[in-house]
Amino acid sequence: MSIATHHYNPDWLSDDALVAGFIARQAEFRFLRDELARAPLEGSVQHYLLIGLRGAGKTTLLKRLAVAIRRDVDLADHLIALSFPEELYQVKDLADFWWAACEALVDELDRQGRRADADALMDRTDAARAAARRSDQPADAGLALLLDTCARLQRRPVMLVDNLDMVFERIDKRGRKLKDPHAAAYWALREALSTTRSPIVIGGSVRLSEPFTDYDKAFYDFFVPKRLGRLExxxxxxxxxxxxxxxxxxxxxxxxxxxxxxxxxxxxxxxxxxxxxxxxxxxxxxGPNSRAVEDFERLMDLTTPYYKARFEDLSEQAQVVMHALAVRRPGDGSGLRFGHTAAELGAHAGLPTNVVSAQLDVLEREGLLEKSAAFGRTQYRIAEQLFRLWLQMRGNRRVRQSALGLTEFLEAMYDEEELTATLQGATGPALAEARLAFAMADMRGRRADRRSLEAWGAECATRYADESGASLDDILPAEDLPEDLAALSALRRRLAGCIGHGLSQAEQDALVGALDLRLEAKRAAVDALCASGTAVTEAERMRTYQLAERRKLLRYGLLEADLPLLYGLRARGFFPLPHLHPDDIAPAQRANGGTSLDALAWRLVGAWSYVKFADEAAEGWLSWGRKHATDASANAWANVAGALRRSDQPNAAREALTEATQRGTTARTEYERACLLAEVAGLPTEAEATFHAAATLDPSDPFPWNGLGNTIAEQSERANEAEAAYHKAIEIDPTYAAPWHNLGNLLAKQPERTDEAEAAYRQAIEIDPALASPWSNLGSLLAGQPRRINEAEAAYRKAIEIDPSDRGSWINLAFLLAEQTKRTDEAVAAYQKVIEIDPNDSWATGHLGLLQAEKGDLEAAEASIKRAVTVSLETELHEFWQAQLDRLHARRSTIAATRALSVGSFADTRAALDKLLADAADLPTALASQAFVERFLAPLLANPTQAASVLGLLHGLGYDRHARPLLLAFEAAIDGKPELLDALEPETRNAAKRMYERLTKAAKR
Missing domain, CATH: 1.10.8 (Helicase, Ruva Protein; domain 3)
Known part of the structure; x- marks a missing residue:
């Protein structure tokens, strides 16, 4: 059974309930209780002040002391508790305070069942108070009545006064908030509390104000402060x-x-x-659900009166600093943090650092901040975390920004499993849903479903704007969303506002939610659709494209009924590709009204290669499938196996195929088994037989024939059989682009059939304009025809337009450009794009270095080729790039040596040649390079004296151990006596003569 909990009004609790619920502050309670037990009926006593933030437990501790005074014999025998309301609004001077004490005594007598005594005291209080107001009686008339009554009761009053600091602000005779800490009322109160019969006061306060802290003030050292800090x-x-x-x-x-x-x-x-x-x-x-968001907002709302009053009590600059402390997130990659420095806050708030520092000091003294210098410069943060969250939420219409505090709240309250379950629950108010979505998206440790949560948040924010009539731009500005999600929203709104294109809502969704079109292509299409001169033509082009994509998706396993739903969801930002994650399903499902999307998601995962799988993602999808796709067909599981195989996840593909075959043997399961045999196991004969088996199981499926053609095409002597297989696939489905493309690849290897190859490529392009590979391979075909270089470049660029991440097209384009002398810079840019796509591409990195060397940027060239050497370490290209690096070292060293010789610096010449020995991993390669032989040694022959000096230097450095034939040839060339080489041993003679020929031929140029 649930028991009501009164967070804000412990007065409403019975004594039994209060004692049962009093768990915290036990040490403070025991101390004060024991002090009261030792307090005499008459004699000097000590007064206490409990200092703590709102909610720190001051009121409850005072109420617990009151219960102890009533119930504990060693307290009840000489004390009586006077409990005051938290707010004494009736008190305007010291006299009113004493009358309030009399009323508190009346309440206590009534609580103890002494109704007659209580009524009598109330009558005396009313009469005495009225008389005092009619005449000029002293302000302590109420005190006198209180003490006389307690004396008759043989009890000493214990005044338990919450918010004592507020009482002090009201006891000035002038009936206004006290601004003078030297007020006479303070000294009068001190005197009244200093007698042997005076009440014992235990008060509560949120701060130590001036009357308590300054040595010349009334209550300096009078109250013993007891701080109620944060609970352990x-x-x-x-x-x-x-x-x-x-x-x-x-x-x-x-x-x-x-x-x-x-x-x-x-x-x-x-x-x-x-x-x-x-x-x-x-x-x-x-639990975590949209109700939790509302409850969190209710918590913020409940604290608003208190926090708002405290905030508005601050100066304008202090408010700015507090706001910055709340909304500026610490860190930004700077490691462990306590909070924010004054300089950081100043930069955020647009205030000078010295102004911020002064305000921080004030705020710290007020107890609003805490600071630490443990992380270098002093850092500050708001002491009350809920105050900080309140400031983050307060007064901000932008749903994303107002969710900052909610993010921290959810991180603290719930774990990942509970939050994931949230997405399966019932929906709530749109604004609460939006805040929950963005709060979850912004949680620490980037969530796999962040993008889908943001889409859900945007969906809810849009719904809220529609329901409330608010401006969406005010609630959710575009800059609060990822660029692509904001763009999709803008495209949808723009399309809906355009007239003249004639596209239905379903066709608009199919455009914005298209799987093959990049965002830039979607923008271009919408631009054309919204322009009166191109709208109709572009609409027809889009319908043609959509028909091709629809056919392809149906071929890959999706259902006709899936497509409108899939396009609609993707147009709103759900089901992001290619890195779809199982966690992306729940936000989409929530946005779809809770209808299950599991079957659609599984079919999408198996749709060829739209979803890409890293190792962890592959395992994640398999686990998800075993739980959520138990009713999926053998073909659906086989399609997933194929998608995993295309993402280079052979083990996961085998597992998925096992699940598929457990559900039955179909043409598609056999097709996937054949692909694994051919591509992974390296068993073409077995694969060929399995493709035939698949074709037999379903003669209407073109996949087995296309796969069979690919397997046979690896054997050049069976080209005719491969061609026949491709034609069979085309016969079954003429709208299937893959066999046309593969047929083009096969025919392109036969020089006499390039025209047929080109026709096949162009047919594949016509069938599926979203495919990049036919364009790229068409470019390679055309690049081999000198008169069609421009067409080849256009084909490569079209492939890149379709798929900017197509590494092969960028490399082919770079090669093509590098062969054109005036387009080296463009070739460099193309290679750099390849490296951006794949930083470990040694081919592109090394060729970039060669181009940089060709341009004369040897330092950049060396860096690039060194990188190529590193990333090719485990490949057959490693030795090639190492040789290129050695040649480059030779070039750089010989350039330095030539410069040194030109200014007569023999020492620098020696240093340059010595460096070449140190840098080159393969000295023979470096010393046989054109840079060393033709560009360095050969020109020296024009000055035999200088050449002889360099020869002596080379011998002195030990070059003869690495390139003896070269040095012998150089010596013969200096002396003009090639016949001397005839006397050399046979194994040296021929090499020396070849080097002599190279040297003398270059010297004559």
Whole structure:
């Protein structure tokens, strides 16, 4: 059975309920209780001031002391508790304070069942107060009545005054908030509390104000301050466990024990504030759903009067600094953080650092901030976490920004499984749903479904704008969304507002949600559709494209009924490709009204290669499929196996195929088995037989014939059989682009059939204009025909337009451009694009280096070729790039040596040649290079004296150990005596003569 919890009004609790729920602040309670037990009926006593933030437990502690005074014999025998309301609005001077004390005594007598004594005291209080107001009686008439009554009762009054600082602000005779800490009323109160019969005062306050802290003020050193700081972690644990027991929620207790780190997080979130802990427990009970968002907003709303008053009490500059502390997120890659520095806050708020520092000092003294210098420069943060969250949420219509605090709240409250379950629950108000979506999307540790959550948030924000009549741009500006999601929203709105294109809503969704079109292509299409001169033509072009994509998706396993739903969801940002994750399904499903999308998602995962799988994603989808796709057909599982295979996930593909064959043997399962045999196992004969078996199982399926053609085409002597297989696939389905493309590849290898190859490529392009590979291969075919270079370039660029990440097309384009002397810069840019796509592409990296060397940028060239050497370490290209690097080292060193010789610096010449020995991994390659032989040594022959000096230097450095034939040839050339080479041993003679020929031939140029 649930028991009501009064977070804000402990007065409403019975004594038994209050004692049962009093878990925190036990140490403070025991101390004060023992002090009261020692207090005499008459004699000097000590007064106490409890200092703590709102919700720190001051009121509850005072109420607990009141119960102890009533119930504990060693207190009740000489004390009586006077409990005051939290707000004494009737008090305007010290006299009113004493009359309020008399009324508190009346309440206590009534509580104790002493009705007659209570009524008598009330009558005396009313009469005395009226008389005092009619005459000029002293302000302590109420005090006198209080003390006389307590003397007759043989009890000393204990005044338990919450918000004592507020009382002090009201006891000035002039009936206004006190601004003078030297007021005479303070000294009068001090005197009244300093007698042997005076009441004992235990008060509560949110701060130590001037009357308590300055040595010349009335209450300096008069009250003993007891600070109620944040609860210790162990206390928070006890409070939560007690609440779980009391509320009959054992599952909450079990969850907290299973995840003790959550208690630590809640401890941080609440700042160890008891009231906040109680409030958040209520939300924990309800679980993570849109109701939790509303409850969080209710929590923020409940704290608004207090936080708003505190915030508005601050100066304008202090408000700016507090706001910056709330909304500026610490860190930005700078490691462990406590909070923010003054300089960071100044930069965020647009205030000078010295102004911010001054305000931070004021705010710290007010108890609003805490600081630490443990991380270098002093950093500050708001002491109350809920205050910070309130500031983040307050007054911000932008749903994404107002969800910042909610993000931290959800991170503290719930784990990943609970949050994922949230997406399966019932929907709530649109604004709450939007905030929940963005809060979950922004949680630490980038979520796999972040993009889909953002789409869900945008969907809910749009719904809220429609329902409320608010401007969507105010609630969710485009800059609060990822660029692509904002673009999709803009395209949908723009298309809906255009007239003249004639596209239905379904056709508009098919355009914005297209799987093959890039965002830039969608923008271009919408531009054309919204222009009166091109709208009709572009609409027809889009319908042609959509027909091709529709045919392809149906061929790949989707159903006709899937397509409108899929396009509609993708047009709104759901089902992002190619990196679809299982967690993306729930947000889309929630946006779709809760209707299951599992079957559609599984068919999409199996749709050829639209979804890309890294290792973890492959395992994740297999696990998801075994749980959610148990009713999927053998073909659906086989299609997923194919998608995994195309993402280079052979093991996962085998697992998926096993699941497929357990559901039955079909043409598609056999087709996938054949592909694995051919591509992974390297068993073409077995693959060929399996393709034939697949074709037999379903003669209407073109896939087996296309796969058979690919397998046979690897054997050049069977080209005719491969061609026949492709033609069979085309005969079965003339609208299937793949066999046309593969036929083009086959025919392109036969020089006499290039025209047929070109025709096949162009047919594939016509059937499926979204395919990049036929364009790229057409470009390669045309590049071999010198008169069609421009057409080849256009084909490559068309392939790149369709798929900017197509590495092969970029490389082919780079090769084509590099062969044209005036287009080296364009070739460099193309190679750089390849490297951007694949930083480990040694071919592109190395060729970029060669082009840079050709342009004379040897430093950049060396960096590129070194990178090529590194990334090709485990490949056959490694030795090639190492040789290129050695040649480049030779070139750089010989250039330096030539420059040194030109200015007569023999020492620098020696240093350059010595560096060549040190840098080259393969010295023979470096020393046989054109850079060393033709460009360095040969020109020296024009000056035999200088050449002889260099020869001596080379011998001195030990070059003869690495290139003896070259040095012998160089010596013969200097002396003009080639016949000397005839006397060399045979193994050296021929090499030396070849080097002599190279040297003398180059010297004559």
């Amino acid at each position: 972690l162990a206390e928070v644990r006890r409070v939560l466990e007690h609440l779980a027991d009391r509320q009959g929620s054992p599952e909450i207790k079990a969850r907290l024990k299973a995840r003790p780190s959550r208690i630590e997080t809640l401890h941080d979130l609440t700042g160890g504030n008891p009231r906040a802990v109680g409030l958040i427990f209520t939300l924990l009970q309800q």
